Amino acid sequence: AQSVSQHNHHVILSEAASLELGCNYSYGGTVNLFWYVQYPGQHLQLLLKYFSGDPLVKGIKGFEAEFIKSKFSFNLRKPSVQWSDTAEYFCAVWSNYQLIWGAGTKLIIKP
Amino acid sequence: KAGVTQTPRYLIKTRGQQVTLSCSPISGHRSVSWYQQTPGQGLQFLFEYFSETQRNKGNFPGRFSGRQFSNSRSEMNVSTLELGDSALYLCASSLQGYNSPLHFGNGTRLTVT
Numbered sequence: 001a002q003s004v005s006q007h008n009h010h011v012i013l014s015e016a017a018s019l020e021l022g023c024n025y026s027y028g029g030t031v032n033l034f035w036y037v038q039y040p041g042q043h044l045q046l047l048l049k050y051f052s053g054d055p056l057v058k059g060i061k062g063f064e065a066e067f068i069k070s071k072f073s074f075n076l077r078k079p080s081v082q083w084s085d086t087a088e089y090f091c092a093v094w095s096n097y098q099l100i101w102g103a104g105t106k107l108i109i110k111p
Numbered sequence: 112k113a114g115v116t117q118t119p120r121y122l123i124k125t126r127g128q129q130v131t132l133s134c135s136p137i138s139g140h141r142s143v144s145w146y147q148q149t150p151g152q153g154l155q156f157l158f159e160y161f162s163e164t165q166r167n168k169g170n171f172p173g174r175f176s177g178r179q180f181s182n183s184r185s186e187m188n189v190s191t192l193e194l195g196d197s198a199l200y201l202c203a204s205s206l207q208g209y210n211s212p213l214h215f216g217n218g219t220r221l222t223v224t
Binding site: 034043044045046049051090096097098100101102 | 114115144146153154155156159161166167169201203208209210212213214215216217218
């Protein structure tokens with residue numbers, strides 16, 4: 001069965017620091033990958049997605065992710081974080097009409 | 112375009128009761144799926160409907176059921192509530208449900224006492 005691992009459950013950074021959140025999935029075949037974000041008190045929102053093509057995917061709010069097939073990874077990055085990036089970030093993979101979710105990473109940005 | 116609407120936003124029920132949650136998808140979206148979110152278990156898939164047909168179901172007991180209407184609106188029902196059913200229940204809609212991004216509602220916060 002497909003599974004998704006997010007390595008860090010909590011990350012604390014200062015504003016302007018660079019961010020990389022790890023995500024690994026277990027399935028070796030064709031995958032469709034997503035990063036979602038949940039800001040405090042808000043609903044889950046799509047940050048970016050990878051279906052095929054360029055493995056470097058750009059999303060909203062300056063986020064990007066790189067799909068590395070050989071490493072089964074889809075890490076999320078942002079060069080310079082802002083206080084408003086404080087949120088919980090979820091990596092997910094599409095499988096059989098459902099999204100399989102990672103446990104999430106709570107990101108806190110110190111002003 | 113209006114987003115995914117879930118009602119009610121909050122519910123408090125007692126053990127043994129049943130509850131029905133409602134979800135109105137984005138106009139034109141034919142797939143509706145339901146997820147349970149808890150601090151301990153994270154996000155877990157309940158079921159997915161497309162054109163009134165359930166295409167997949169997660170590993171939840173039969174007390175959890177759902178349906179989809181011809182206008183794509185969906186309901187989820189939980190019978191014989193248990194304390195462990197306390198969670199945020201999220202509904203998501205998408206165009207096709209297969210490989211298309213999900214758009215989430217704000218969820219229904221269910222508390223079972």
